[in-house]
Amino acid sequence: MTEPLLEARNIYKRFGGVHALENVTFRLDAGEVVALAGDNGAGKSTLIKIISGVFPPDEGELRYQGEPVALGNPQDARRRGIETIYQDLALADNLDVGANIFLGREPMRRVFGVPVMDRRRMRAEAAHALEALDIGLDRLDRPVRALSGGQRQCIAIGRAIHWNARVLIMDEPTAALGVPEQRRVIALIRSLKLSGVGVIFISHNLADIFDVSDRIVVLRRGVNVGERPTREANADEIVRLMVGG
Amino acid sequence: MSVAMAEVAKPRHAAWSAWLAAGRAWLFLGALVIGFELWSRLSFGATFIFNASNVRSIAVFATAPLLLAIGQTFVIISGGIDLSVGFTMGLAAVVASQVMNGTSGTLGDFGSLLAGVAAAGLVAVVPGVVNGLLIARLRVPPFIGTLGMYGVARGVAYLVAGGTTVPVDNRILSFLGNGTIGAVPVVVLVTALAMLGLHYLLSQTRFGQYVYAIGGSRQASLRAGIDVGGVTVRLYILSALSAAVGGVLYAGRFSAGAAQAGEPLLLDSIAAVVIGGASLFGGSGTLVGTLIGALIVAVIQYGLVFINVEPFWQFVAVGVVIIISVLVDQSQRKSGGRVDD
Ligand SMILES: Nc1ncnc2c1ncn2[C@@H]1O[C@H](COP(=O)(O)OP(=O)(O)O)[C@@H](O)[C@H]1O
């Protein structure tokens, strides 16, 4: 068995008396899409917060690209290529697509020795980055406010990939979107998979889960109660695992 | 559908859109000038705008609120507001005058001017830093934090001035305040230089980009690794320093520092920014817009004097224009697609 891209071993996390995670083990391979399923309060968000550096586990080990890692904070995780897309918090609405993709890392050029921001390059590279992911946008020079929720989601994902994210974590990526927009995001997840990115996504939508994931991991009350390759799973079984009994 | 490269090959667009965004303000300025011109011709048979002395007066009129408005533009784009600039300006004017008076014997005109300018800058940094820390670190709403600083700066300015105005006699300072180079008043040149430098800072540098980003979404800026707190503190320092420049020029123009020097200018400076197209919700605005906004305020004020309207109507007019500008901004946000909460 090859070394997984990311692995969480025997993770425990308590909040006061609540055991949010109990001895949870989780792995993700490169180019794999794992759906994290479970009822409210099952511990899904807690698990991805540990993986994305929001807080450390009480016990257990996190391994990334074959090495144990301690993630001090989300910036730390992002620097290593573990990127989390939060619903609608990722983009500055008033800036255009290029400015958003380069936010915090703007390229500069010199005009008569004076440094100025290289907007032309930001826009051109943004165009290439989005094209490579087959994200179609007819204009890149407008504030992203003018774009739809799905397009914005795609740009946030495109930015993460452009900056070399190897693991992409999405909490309910399609929840706030209309059906055509959901398709767009699902299609994007498929193309990420082809380029070797590992994707973890939380969803309540079984259709999405079965549509795009390779493996389904079910949490219940902080425990990993079952994992199935999506090909071999059926919806009834997953629901039974989620609710117990 | 894929990315049209034709769009990518239009790098000038951003520069043009800055001017177009100020389009409404241009129209308003044009309408005002035409209005005053007609009134002036019909009532007195004289021209209003084709008169070099009127144009020069309007330009000089515009400089004082414009200097405050430069810093205010950055602050408002970031989603904040700085109510303390008027009294920071007064404090700087008073301190500069006191220091120049105290040092002119030993340092001469030029040396004491430098000392006065340095003192004005240093004393202005204090309210700037305190505002910035209150807002960035302690998360005090900008409106309240800078209103508190308004009171503090006001009190300290009157204390430093001993409750009166501080006359100052410095030939170089007077030249800065009242001299001309060619036909152009020195205050206009100084203000134009400040505008150019800060237009560069706002539109071409990362700092400027982060000001817009923070105004658009503080969360997204934080997540992009931007030092939001540091940028915010520097913003309020910038605002205070632009008020200090205003204070020194005021002392030059009137050969005196006064604690209340900037009091009426707070309204004018905020008016210039919002008339110029900046949104009080943050995230948009340009210094080109602010320049036009300041000219609009100056034309209203000077024009009303020119056609013999009682000067107190100036406050009414500027106040009404602010309110209308904000209403227009709000209605555009409602009709312009998504609005974030
Ligand atoms: N910061 C926190 N403080 C206290 N309890 C928490 C905190 N975060 C999560 N919990 C608790 O941990 C359990 C798992 O929560 P969560 O991971 O958010 O579940 P899910 O995302 O699957 O709905 C819940 O009982 C929740 O109340």
Ligand SMILES: [Mg+2]
């Ligand atoms: Mg959750």
